[in-house]
Amino acid sequence: MSTDKIHDLSTWIESIIQDFLNNPFENLLWPGGPEKAWADALVGYSRGDDPVFASFKEHVGPFHWTPGEAFRLAYPETPVEDRDLTIISWVLPKTEPTKTDNRRETTYPSQRWARTRIFGEEINDRLKQRVVDDLLSEGLAALAPSLLPAWSWQTSEQYGFASTWSERHVAYASGLGTFGLCDGLITANGKAMRAGSVIARIDVPATPRPYTNHRQYCLFYTSRACRACISRCPVDAISENGHDKMKCFNHLAITIAPYVKERFGFEGYGCGLCQTGVPCESGIPVVSAHKYTQPSFLPEEPSRGKP
Numbered sequence: 001m002s003t004d005k006i007h008d009l010s011t012w013i014e015s016i017i018q019d020f021l022n023n024p025f026e027n028l029l030w031p032g033g034p035e036k037a038w039a040d041a042l043v044g045y046s047r048g049d050d051p052v053f054a055s056f057k058e059h060v061g062p063f064h065w066t067p068g069e070a071f072r073l074a075y076p077e078t079p080v081e082d083r084d085l086t087i088i089s090w091v092l093p094k095t096e097p098t099k100t101d102n103r104r105e106t107t108y109p110s111q112r113w114a115r116t117r118i119f120g121e122e123i124n125d126r127l128k129q130r131v132v133d134d135l136l137s138e139g140l141a142a143l144a145p146s147l148l149p150a151w152s153w154q155t156s157e158q159y160g161f162a163s164t165w166s167e168r169h170v171a172y173a174s175g176l177g178t179f180g181l182c183d184g185l186i187t188a189n190g191k192a193m194r195a196g197s198v199i200a201r202i203d204v205p206a207t208p209r210p211y212t213n214h215r216q217y218c219l220f221y222t223s224r225a226c227r228a229c230i231s232r233c234p235v236d237a238i239s240e241n242g243h244d245k246m247k248c249f250n251h252l253a254i255t256i257a258p259y260v261k262e263r264f265g266f267e268g269y270g271c272g273l274c275q276t277g278v279p280c281e282s283g284i285p286v287v288s289a290h291k292y293t294q295p296s297f298l299p300e301e302p303s304r305g306k307p
């Protein structure tokens with residue numbers, strides 16, 4: 001590896017991610033282009049020995065991997081200490097056209113949203129592989145936990161559906177955001193996003209977490225000043241008690257999947273109504289005089305529809 005790369009690993013890694021997102025053959029919402037699927041990424045880092053990863057075993061479930069456990073699945077013969085590992089985490093925000101389209105919807109996802117959920121996620125997986133491949137090409141051990149064959153869905157006592165590696169939790173650990181009432185991660189670029197990550201045996205300092213609790217950016221939890229995502233959900237899957245994942249899943253599987261197939265012509269799903277037309281859609285919302293400051297692009301009253 002060149003001296004420059006050794007001295008500025010984070011700049012190099014972020015350039016891999018941004019170059020990929022700028023590549024007109026990779027980051028495409030529609031076949032043939034030119035519209036991008038994802039806006040520019042936010043990138044954060046955490047350390048393999050951060051106690052927050054052990055805490056996920058309590059909060060998510062004992063099945064959730066620590067970075068060391070995930071690393072050893074990919075490199076069973078390679079001795080490694082947790083402190084030798086860096087977790088590279090990124091947030092891929094939805095684009096403005098995608099958010100604008102979905103803001104207008106009240107029951108079903110817009111086509112842009114559904115395409116981003118399916119084809120955009122495939123792009124996210126290819127980005128994970130690109131970051132892994134570029135690190136490997138420099139002799140640095142790396143893996144994408146969510147691409148490991150052992151990655152699986154699990155059932156969390158507390159949260160219902162969960163997985164062995166939660167990209168949103170990893171993004172939280174890496175200083176990129178906190179959780180909202182609807183379970184989405186509210187980041188500096190908002191909640192309309194997807195996350196990805198790679199673990200590498202490299203030494204990049206952790207990104208500071210600019211929050212003291214995991215719900216700090218949600219106006220419901222901080223001041224009861226917002227319930228907009230409750231109103232946006234067409235099937236009452238969000239309440240002041242949080243997100244009913246089973247109701248949400250049933251809506252996606254029973255109502256949305258056939259709609260996407262018939263209306264847009266591909267196998268897919270997606271919803272995201274609770275991620276658009278809400279004050280945390282595109283940034284961290286702020287309360288002013290006990291009322292949130294609504295960004296000018298949002299409708300006066302978040303709309304609501306029933307299936």
Ligand code: SF4
Binds near residue numbers: 180219226229
């Ligand atoms: S819409 Fe309001 S209540 Fe829902 S997650 Fe965002 S800030 Fe919290």
Ligand code: SF4
Binds near residue numbers: 182235243249251272
């Ligand atoms: S909770 Fe689920 S069903 Fe409700 S708006 Fe959000 S994604 Fe859609």
